Amino acid sequence: MxxxxxxxxxxxxxxxxxxxxxxxxxxxxxxxxxxxxxxxxxxxxxxxxxxxxxxxxxxxxxxxxxxxxxxxxxxxxxxxxxxxxxxxxxxxxxxxxxxxxxxxxxxxxxxxxxxxxxxxxxxxxxxxxxxxxxxxxxxxxxxxxxxxxxxxxxxxxxxxxxxxxxxxxxxxxxxxxxxxxxxxxxxxxxxxxxxxxxxxxxxxxxxxxxxxxxxxxxxxxxxxxxxxxxxxxxxxxxxxxxxxxxxxxxxxxxxxxxxxxxxxxxxxxxxxxxxxxxGLYPAWLLPLGLLTLVLGALGALAASTVRRQIAYLVVVSVGLLLTAFGLGTAAGIAAGLYYLVHTTFATAAFFLLADLIRRQRGALSDRLQPGPALPNARLLGGLFFITALLVAGLPPFSGFIGKFLILRAALAAPDWPWLVGIVLVTGLLGIIALARVGSLLFFHIRGAGSGAATHPLPQPGYFRAALPTIGLLTLCLALLIGAGPLLNFTDATAAQLLNPHEYxxxxxxxxxxxxxxxxxxx
Known part of the structure; x- marks a missing residue:
């Protein structure tokens, strides 16, 4: 060309x-x-x-x-x-x-x-x-x-x-x-x-x-x-x-x-x-990123609706991402760039999934209250389980790789020995918050019937309505399968950023x- x-x-x-x-x-x-x-x-x-x-x-x-x-x-x-x-x-x-x-x-x-x-x-x-x-x-x-x-x-x-x-x-x-x-x-x-x-x-x-x-x-x-x-x-x-x-x-x-x-x-x-x-920005980004992690996790625990909890999980992801960038090292930036893509797709999929759930719960909407059994709960529950694993950063999905890389980069930062502890504790709080949501939506069943959804999923079926959500989750799976080449790319990107004379x-x-x-x- x-x-x-x-x-x-x-x-x-x-x-x-x-x-x-x-x-x-x-x-x-x-x-x-x-x-x-x-x-x-x-x-x-x-x-x-x-x-x-x-x-x-x-x-x-x-x-x-x-x-x-x-x-x-x-x-x-x-x-x-x-x-x-x-x-x-x-x-x-x-x-x-x-x-x-x-x-x-x-x-x-x-x-x-x-x-x-x-x-x-x-x-x-x-x-x-x-x-x-x-x-x-x-x-x-x-x-x-x-x-x-x-x-x-x-x-x-x-x-x-x-x-x-x-x-x-x-x-x-x-x-x-x-x-x-x-x-x-x-x-x-x-x-x-x-x-x-x-x-x-x-x-x-x-x-x-x-x-x-x-x-x-x-x-x-x-x-x-x-x-x-x-x-x-x-x-x-x-x-x-x-x-x-x-x-x-x-x-x-x-x-x-x-x-x-x-x-x-x-x-x-x-x-x-x-x-x-x-070094002006890392001096601020690290402490503020860690504080964002903590307050975001507490907000997710206290949320009264599914969508508000996801919004606080977005705040959590921002805190972890900027903590990685705040390390100012090639390893931290490369890990952050990989995690950035993962958390963007995972939280977006979660918002779409929350909409599918909301439309099946009738007057309860997405409030975190027990209700009637959801129509087609197997599909929605399976998607929720996978999405929760991704957002929480649990193995074997891409969220675990991103969080592991950030933790590994943090261990090389001797000035912040307790950084790893904060990341792990807030991760545990996120898991508890997500487990609470899954339990209320899919296991604490009250009332009879199917919930009389006021906004039923478009016909001909649930699966077609869930395709955009599945597509985003598939991208997260691609991040896992292609982790090797992608990490090589993020390493090269971090090296290019830290050597700005080429730019x-x-x-x-x-x-x-x-x-x-x-x-x-x-």
Missing amino acids: HESWINHLVIAPLLLPLLIGTLLLLARRTLSLTIRRTFNLAAILGQLILAVELLLLVSDGTILTYRLGHWPAPWGIVLVADRLAVWMLLVTALLAFFALLHAMQGTDRRSRHFHPLFQLQLLGLNGAFLTGDLFNLFVFFEILLLASYGLLVHGGGAARVRAGLHFVVINLIGSTLFLFAAGALYGLVGTLNLADLSLKLAHLPPEHLGPARIAALLLLTVFALKAALVPLHLWLPAAYAATAAPVAALFAIMTKVGAYALLRVETLLFGTHAGILS IHAVLKPIGIQFAPEEFAP
Whole structure:
């Protein structure tokens, strides 16, 4: 393939959802539901093909760049596709495919805006992963905020509107802090290009170190809010528990956007090459990640509904993920990247499964109360058992591999000897919480009959309705079967992140900036 066409592939994951989303928005009153579904599904399949093609191109360590308007960085906006960015694109496309399949069972009938919002959400996600510019990251965060608010309140209802208002207000505060941080950094070094920022922050005059630290901590606050890191996590349980199941499943990747931004900034701007600014993020991420683990596990134990418990389990996964990233080692980052994919698919499958259960319990919905026997309890119970094993990180599934790798990386961190104990204890609390849910739903039977489900599963049967859930669980099984090659990839990705001179060279080589690569060695 010609080099220019290869570089054009970098912007394709943005153009495709933008064009399809715009078309669906403009023609929402004229296109039938079947056509809207077809366009949406085809666009996601196209994004999946693009992600696979880009993954093949960058798997050898190649970093692809696309200069919008052909303006070279740092003056122009640049998109960058490296192993980490493309890894996130692939996870997003796979998740979106199965979330949309579940939505096509009836959720998307409640508004003509669902399908355009779904594509605009993917535009924001893909853009956040590919951008090489801090201000452009802010722009894509705002696209995410607008689309996610529309999806959050999709279908209406007082609980969704209330959760949506909280979601918007909190995220607008985060956006304001983001602008303050970006403005402070631009005032200090005169650029917002991430590669150029990396060079200039590493050689910052001593008198500017104080403002630089403040700007860095503001960025940490913003990304921690997006990731739902304690104490900025309180918006998540209400929002995820109130929204529609396929939206909550898609939102499983939303917290990973914040984790991605933290990892990117930690390794590129405040890594070992950053002089006195190095180590700034791990000093915060480790204790906050562990605190998030503890409070998330306690929230899961205290939850009164299945969906709220899953939302708290998302918080738990964020805590473990950022604990791994906070170690700042190649082993910790590689383990975190593997665990990131596992927990995204597993929690998304859990949200879809909770919807299947809720629709069979009639007036009880997903409240954790004993009720009549569920119709087709064998299928639902089997899926719940597998999903619980995945989410809890028990063998023999991919969750166990991810948690084991994180624990192994933690054992090599002598400054945190009790880290392993916290991870194991919170894991035990998660198992207890999940066992309680399974017991109440499938064993504590009260009343006669089948429960008179108010929203029966679509015909011709339960199995077809459960296919999106089964698909996500199958992806978790694929993570287990392909663990060897995948771990090799995450190891290579971690090494590339901790050695950022390749990223900087790929972005800034058109303007001939010279620097010593040894300055950026891990």
